[in-house]
Amino acid sequence: MNILQVSPYVVEPPNTGGDHRSHGIISQFPNFGANIVRYCQGGSPDAYRDLDFRREAQVSRRYVERRHLCPIHDLAMAPVLLGYPNILAGSALRRCSGPLDRLLESADLVLVRGPWQVRELLDRSDAPVIYSSHNVEIERFESTQPPLYRLFRTQVRELERVAVEETAATICTSERDADIYREKFDINSPLIVAPNGTSKDNLRDRDPDSEGADILRNRYGYDRETPVVLVVGSEYGPNVQAAENFLSVASQVSAQRPDVEFLIAGTVGNAIESTATNVTIPGFVDMFEAHFDIADIAVNPMTTGAGTNIKLFDYFARGLPVISTDFGTRGLDLEPGTHVWVADLNAFPTAILRLLDSPTERTQIGKAARALVEDVYTWENISERLCIRLQTLIE
Numbered sequence: 001m002n003i004l005q006v007s008p009y010v011v012e013p014p015n016t017g018g019d020h021r022s023h024g025i026i027s028q029f030p031n032f033g034a035n036i037v038r039y040c041q042g043g044s045p046d047a048y049r050d051l052d053f054r055r056e057a058q059v060s061r062r063y064v065e066r067r068h069l070c071p072i073h074d075l076a077m078a079p080v081l082l083g084y085p086n087i088l089a090g091s092a093l094r095r096c097s098g099p100l101d102r103l104l105e106s107a108d109l110v111l112v113r114g115p116w117q118v119r120e121l122l123d124r125s126d127a128p129v130i131y132s133s134h135n136v137e138i139e140r141f142e143s144t145q146p147p148l149y150r151l152f153r154t155q156v157r158e159l160e161r162v163a164v165e166e167t168a169a170t171i172c173t174s175e176r177d178a179d180i181y182r183e184k185f186d187i188n189s190p191l192i193v194a195p196n197g198t199s200k201d202n203l204r205d206r207d208p209d210s211e212g213a214d215i216l217r218n219r220y221g222y223d224r225e226t227p228v229v230l231v232v233g234s235e236y237g238p239n240v241q242a243a244e245n246f247l248s249v250a251s252q253v254s255a256q257r258p259d260v261e262f263l264i265a266g267t268v269g270n271a272i273e274s275t276a277t278n279v280t281i282p283g284f285v286d287m288f289e290a291h292f293d294i295a296d297i298a299v300n301p302m303t304t305g306a307g308t309n310i311k312l313f314d315y316f317a318r319g320l321p322v323i324s325t326d327f328g329t330r331g332l333d334l335e336p337g338t339h340v341w342v343a344d345l346n347a348f349p350t351a352i353l354r355l356l357d358s359p360t361e362r363t364q365i366g367k368a369a370r371a372l373v374e375d376v377y378t379w380e381n382i383s384e385r386l387c388i389r390l391q392t393l394i395e
Contacts, residue, residue: 002035003035003108004127005038005110005113006041007022007038007113012038012057017311021173021196022113023059025171025379026111029383031384034062034387037066041073041093042092055069072095072096075088087116087152090120104124104125110128110130111132111171114137115137115159115160115162119159129167130167130171132171133172133177136177164185164187165189171192171194172191172194173195176331192386195308196308196310197382198313200374203378204318212287212289215287216291216293226261229250229299230320231246231263231300231301233264233268240271242268242300242328243272245345247274249299250276257353265288270284292320293318297322297352297355297356299352300312300329302324302328303325316370316377318370321361323351324343325345333376334372340369
């Protein structure tokens with residue numbers, strides 16, 4: 001089986017949650033004899049920043065990423081860099097497709113990341129086209145509402161309608177997203193739920209005594225006994241809102257526990273600032289794993305966005321107890337109080353103080369969450385189940 005995955009961006013190496021999903025859901029397909037080629041429409045800001053102009057990256061055996069670097073593709077990405085939908089991707093692909101037609105000729109199945117290129121691929125592919133949804137896009141942009149978004153609303157809805165109604169199947173992140181599609185569109189093909197997850201390699205016990213943890217404590221000026229509350233995120237609208245929520249929570253907790261440190265790791269820090277002495281915002285971080293080791297609690301104060309939060313699985317995989325809004329756990333099969341502490345945003349300060357004073361409860365929640373991820377939410381398990389399901393579509 002030859003599978004062509006089409007992405008509007010470079011994926012390898014995965015940086016964003018969307019990149020990890022694009023890779024994760026197909027990561028095990030080669031073990032079932034599938035040959036994977038990923039066609040990436042243009043480069044990415046990270047690739048240009050790192051001067052990575054490779055046109056091909058071998059991900060693993062039977063799995064290669066091919067990049068079509070073209071100024072037209074890069075210009076089409078301009079709205080995305082400003083927080084708008086990627087509505088120009090299909091038009092750019094029509095004008096500058098490079099090796100795409102040759103790749104389509106040998107494909108038995110085409111997976112498309114997002115709705116932006118689907119219409120063009122339906123017109124050109126003889127193989128079944130499957131829409132790989134990462135979010136309900138109309139929900140995602142309605143929740144963030146960038147300025148002037150109303151000018152694109154009709155286009156986004158129509159592109160998503162085509163992706164859901166006219167493809168051979170739609171892969172959703174959750175049953176919740178599948179239900180939204182059933183409500184909004186006329187579904188005539190299968191809706192396949194393949195949840196988000198994390199790699200088995202990430203399953204480990206966090207180690208507060210690790211060398212990396214000591215290095216970070218020295219870097220950030222934390223004492224070994226200092227309680228640390230962590231949030232991780234990329235520079236993406238809903239994550240920025242969550243980080244701002246986090247700053248408000250930090251201020252309230254500090255009024256009662258001035259010894260607690262609050263750490264915002266990841267590029268989301270580029271979009272926020274704080275003058276509080278107990279808030280650390282390093283931006284993009286090296287020693288990523290060590291940030292889990294120095295944290296006592298992770299929080300997920302999400303109130304906007306769509307899809308499901310991949311960052312939760314990164315916390316869970318290391319056995320880190322998490323406090324989340326109910327919105328932040330949407331679409332996931334989690335038991336509040338067992339796998340995660342769920343609270344309204346205004347109750348976050350109370351929840352943080354309670355868990356900081358309850359090390360046994362923190363440990364129990366962290367272990368239960370890790371066990372759940374190991375059983376259900378690893379990319380390896382998710383990818384194997386999806387591969388078996390997709391094989392039935394072309395047999």
